[in-house]
Amino acid sequence: MLELDQLSVRFGGLMALDGVSLKAGGGDVLGLVGPNGAGKTTLFNAISGLVKPTGGGIRFEGRDVLRTPMHGRARLGIGRTFQIPQPLHQLTVRENLVVAQRFGAGKVDRARLDDILDFTGLAAKAESDAATGLALTELKALEVAKALATEPRLLLLDEVLAGLETTGKRRFMAMLGELHRRYGVGIVIIEHDIDTISTLCHRVAVLNFGQLIADGTPDEVFRDPAVIKSYTGADHA
Numbered sequence: 001m002l003e004l005d006q007l008s009v010r011f012g013g014l015m016a017l018d019g020v021s022l023k024a025g026g027g028d029v030l031g032l033v034g035p036n037g038a039g040k041t042t043l044f045n046a047i048s049g050l051v052k053p054t055g056g057g058i059r060f061e062g063r064d065v066l067r068t069p070m071h072g073r074a075r076l077g078i079g080r081t082f083q084i085p086q087p088l089h090q091l092t093v094r095e096n097l098v099v100a101q102r103f104g105a106g107k108v109d110r111a112r113l114d115d116i117l118d119f120t121g122l123a124a125k126a127e128s129d130a131a132t133g134l135a136l137t138e139l140k141a142l143e144v145a146k147a148l149a150t151e152p153r154l155l156l157l158d159e160v161l162a163g164l165e166t167t168g169k170r171r172f173m174a175m176l177g178e179l180h181r182r183y184g185v186g187i188v189i190i191e192h193d194i195d196t197i198s199t200l201c202h203r204v205a206v207l208n209f210g211q212l213i214a215d216g217t218p219d220e221v222f223r224d225p226a227v228i229k230s231y232t233g234a235d236h237a
């Protein structure tokens with residue numbers, strides 16, 4: 001379980017996150033939504049250790065990780081993907097997973113990597129060059145596969161569905177829906193599409209101008225006037 005307590009991140013004069021308290025993990029799929037610039041990726045960066053919070057606390061499975069560096073958090077079980085896929089150049093798909101597994105788990109478990117390649121649909125591309133040999137859906141699958149290779153207990157997925165066409169998206173969603181059961185990970189997913197969030201997520205948290213303005217079931221949250229207003233600028237929809 002991840003617990004954020006009044007977490008804040010300031011960039012100069014901008015409060016990118018302003019006192020966010022939130023719990024995630026423990027088997028839930030939590031959707032993180034909000035308008036562009038609301039602070040969603042900054043929240044992932046603060047949780048994974050890429051950005052230093054200016055206030056507040058972060059606990060993971062009961063442990064204070066605020067001062068734990070990024071690789072330490074990965075070793076504890078916090079895994080993530082990036083909005084723009086970042087395969088390691090001049091390495092094959094399988095080699096990318098080996099590097100990710102060493103980083104996150106500190107060892108190489110080839111059977112687990114084979115399982116991840118199968119599960120993410122990348123087995124046939126295992127020996128392809130990751131930077132040049134993959135289509136967009138496969139690059140996105142590689143982002144998820146790399147994160148899984150770190151052996152996470154909590155997985156932060158940053159817009160992994162963005163840009164996929166309908167069939168690819170449907171297949172990808174089925175895979176994400178299966179992730180928790182197969183690998184026992186809690187998931188937080190940033191996604192703009194409300195239908196996708198409503199299908200995948202047990203809970204939804206909404207950020208607006210760095211503040212948490214709603215946290216509840218998809219039904220509750222998407223009927224909340226404050227949420228509707230943050231998306232449309234209107235008082236009612």
Ligand SMILES: Nc1ncnc2c1ncn2[C@@H]1O[C@H](COP(=O)(O)OP(=O)(O)OP(=O)(O)O)[C@@H](O)[C@H]1O
Pocket residue numbers: 011014016034035036037038039040041042043
């Ligand atoms: N490293 C940084 N330095 C300065 N400002 C930053 C930095 N990273 C993010 N910001 C600013 O912080 C705010 C929140 O950005 P963030 O990327 O977290 O939003 P987001 O909700 O993920 O947006 P999007 O949906 O467009 O990805 C924005 O105003 C952004 O310009």
